[in-house]
Amino acid sequence: MYRFSSPRLLDLMLAMLAFGGSAAIIALSDWRGGLFVENGPVEMMQAALLFLAACLFVRAGYRLREWAGLAAVGLAWICVLFLTRETPRCASDFYAFGPCFADGYKTAVFVASALAVVLLVLANPTLRRMRPSVSSFARLRQFLPRLVPLILPVPLIVLGQVGEAVEWNILEETAELTAYVFLTLCALRAAQAGDMLGRDHQLEPDNC
Template identity: 30%
Template sequence: MPHANPNKPPLWRLPFRAAALAWRELPPGRIARFVASAALSVLIAAACAQLFDWLDPHDYPPENGPLELGQAIVLAVTSLLLLVGIWRLRFEQRFFCALLGYALIFAILRETPRCVSEYYEGGLCIDTDWKPAIIALWTALFAFALWRRPLRLARRLEELSFFWVVPVALTGLLVVVSQVASTLVWVTTEETLELAAYLNLLFFAMALLRRPDRFEAPGGP
């Protein structure tokens, strides 16, 4: 009976190990572009927050206000782009588009206020009864896309580029900082950083669809 190799890492660690290696092996220029995209997202979100405050300084509500509406719109556009990516892209990129694109519907519903919420003060809202229907419709859309364009799993880690690690990590960092701001009741900062996080995902989705060849693994299929 063959003995297990004590130097071989557990199976569950392999994706994290490969992602860390991918991070280290990324060209510095590409990492710099990812960081610049995140910084640009913060600047645009901050400009939007300042603009809304300037247009209506007295009635500008950060919570359930124009910033959250902008978040929902950005998330919806990003999710639609990723849905397109399932059709246009292949292999790891298609897998990424399917997972993130589907998950974003829950973020959209989270950022869109309920019409019966005590904090709702007008504008775009979603009735609570419609949320299951929206999730079902989104599930059907992605299921149809994956039925027409099935996913193929990697046979070895060398086939994967983990191209999403840096932009997703930067987006996650913005979300984490926004939640810290939330605990401090810095509502405008929270909503601004959340908008920046979603803008960063939008820019990444646009870059992926525009030049998918830049994100392919050298050892990929």
């Protein structure tokens, strides 16, 4: 299922942009040595992973066909939503330094990301031509098992929410970081499957 090839130069550049940007934020922030503080090193690593995963899923969504393409587009949107959620509001009592959203801007990002999803669907010719039919839903049943690995991050994110509720930052941030690492690996696999599909239209790629 996880058959990775060497990352493209574009993917390496996206990774450098994501992690370089996060490293710059950490270097310029007054996080006072706390690894698991708000906008600290662990959270900035999470932000980098979510940004990278969103970009990779967008690449996949532009090329993958039918349900695989829709899944990639949907996962790109989920990554953006999680990235927005991980960025605190400037007025939050927990915010101390680093990036933040002023009042109302989180809602604007949610709306803009939904519009971006529509544009990405329209940019993929196979997604534009999709119509409800018996055969398309039959292909959906065949495709759904490929999404089963994506269940793994769900309990990790739930565990992170438990850690947040009990104010155990190490549990919260570690669980979320692990979930986002796995999500990024799935995004890389999906992007590479899209690349292979572009080279060989007869290939039926795995989404994850």
